[in-house]
Amino acid sequence: MPSDTKARIQAVARELFAEQGVRNTSLRQISDRLGITKPALYYHFASRDDLVRSIVQPLIDDHDRFVTARAPGDPRELLEDYFEMIWRHRQVLVMVLNDLATLGQLDLTDRLFDWRRRLVGLLLGADVTQEQRIRATVALGGMSDCAVEYAGRPIEEVKPTAVQAAAAALGL
């Protein structure tokens, strides 16, 4: 059985990135916490960027899938599913929110806007007024904040109320 060092590196990196930001975390801190040396990291990842990317990629893929492979439908159900998705990725979400600078490096800023636009489309249809867009920002942004602020609690404690508040913000 092959070693799981690669996965352990990612786990520690995720922790540190979420704690103190991506740019703020050095390879040395990661290797120190793992009890290995810096060069050992380079056996598993081609570069620092490669490591960061490998951690953020699942969140990117899930978002892409969510906004493409989905037909417009019950807004309430969409809010619920969306909440569950951001909840699954809440640790990386904390990390990404804490270090938007990283987003630039990973072309995430454009993606974020595109996701938001498509989500609003799925929620409210093709023709959206500026007012509806702002309401959607409150709803979706507010839910993301919940995933971050209550990251340590069980989802059943957070999701129902967060979804209901988001629905109310949308005027549903």
Add this chain to the structure above:
Amino acid sequence: MPSDTKARIQAVARELFAEQGVRNTSLRQISDRLGITKPALYYHFASRDDLVRSIVQPLIDDHDRFVTARAPGDPRELLEDYFEMIWRHRQVLVMVLNDLATLGQLDLTDRLFDWRRRLVGLLLGADVTQEQRIRATVALGGMSDCAVEYAGRPIEEVKPTAVQAAAAALGL
């Protein structure tokens, strides 16, 4: 008349910090964009931290004032005033959201939680259920997101809808 270099340094630093994060910005980039040299910065600020602090301090002071020097009252009015305050500081807000790692250095994380707690108190009174706290996170977090996402637009275009959506999220 004394030079305004200090203020110009702060303006450029604010720009760069908001664009690419605090940690991601070096003194060299700041001095380069200003057309001066790095050591010149040290004439105006004792250290890098001193510069960062001087930029974030107004936001801190305004928040402190808002949550202390205010009596509980009409929630709607409080939402409006709160929106106006975060709107005034939206550039620094972008910067702070983009680099939460900085918050740790400035003890902002604890402050943020305290502000949120007091705002919820002002909005909903002393006894708050967990459900109300989550609704408040959607409302206040959603409004902050608006100040960031629509930072380039005139406030009259954003505020009324954002406040209304936040009020709906709170169940008002």
Add this chain to the structure above:
DNA sequence: GTCTATAAGAAGATAGAC
């Protein structure tokens, strides 16, 4: 107030032994 020059350290990354 701003400069040149430089110190002192930490970062990412690589070479080569084991």
Add this chain to the structure above:
DNA sequence: GTCTATCTTCTTATAGAC
């Protein structure tokens, strides 16, 4: 797979001339 040793580059910060 992981190590020691090292390279290069970039950072914050200081000394001292003008």
